[in-house]
Amino acid sequence: xxxxxxxxxxxWELDEAAIAYDVKSDGMYPLLTNDPSLTPRQVLxxxxxxxxxxxxxxxxxxxxxxxxxxxxxxxxxxxxxxHEAGTTEENR
Numbered sequence: 001x002x003x004x005x006x007x008x009x010x011x012w013e014l015d016e017a018a019i020a021y022d023v024k025s026d027g028m029y030p031l032l033t034n035d036p037s038l039t040p041r042q043v044l045x046x047x048x049x050x051x052x053x054x055x056x057x058x059x060x061x062x063x064x065x066x067x068x069x070x071x072x073x074x075x076x077x078x079x080x081x082x083h084e085a086g087t088t089e090e091n092r
Contacts, residue, residue, distance in 0.1 A: 031043050038046070059065075 029032050033043050033046075
């Protein structure tokens with residue numbers, strides 16, 4: 001009984017046109033926005049703040065942390081408004 005074995009060979013070619021296109025755009029990437037009122041400079045400035053924004057979001061990863069932050073802000077505002085109105089904890 002005769003057995004036939006298949007052998008696969010790989011062949012490749014360089015796509016010179018694709019390489020030339022990629023060389024022109026190497027190191028560039030698009031900045032997209034859904035706000036048409038922003039100028040290109042404003043879009044770039046907003047993009048430069050992205051690492052700071054991402055760091056802040058990482059610091060507030062859990063729902064619990066966000067809830068505590070909201071609670072602290074509410075307490076701050078209530079105390080501030082009471083202080084401005086001349087109300088203190090001693091007067092209650």
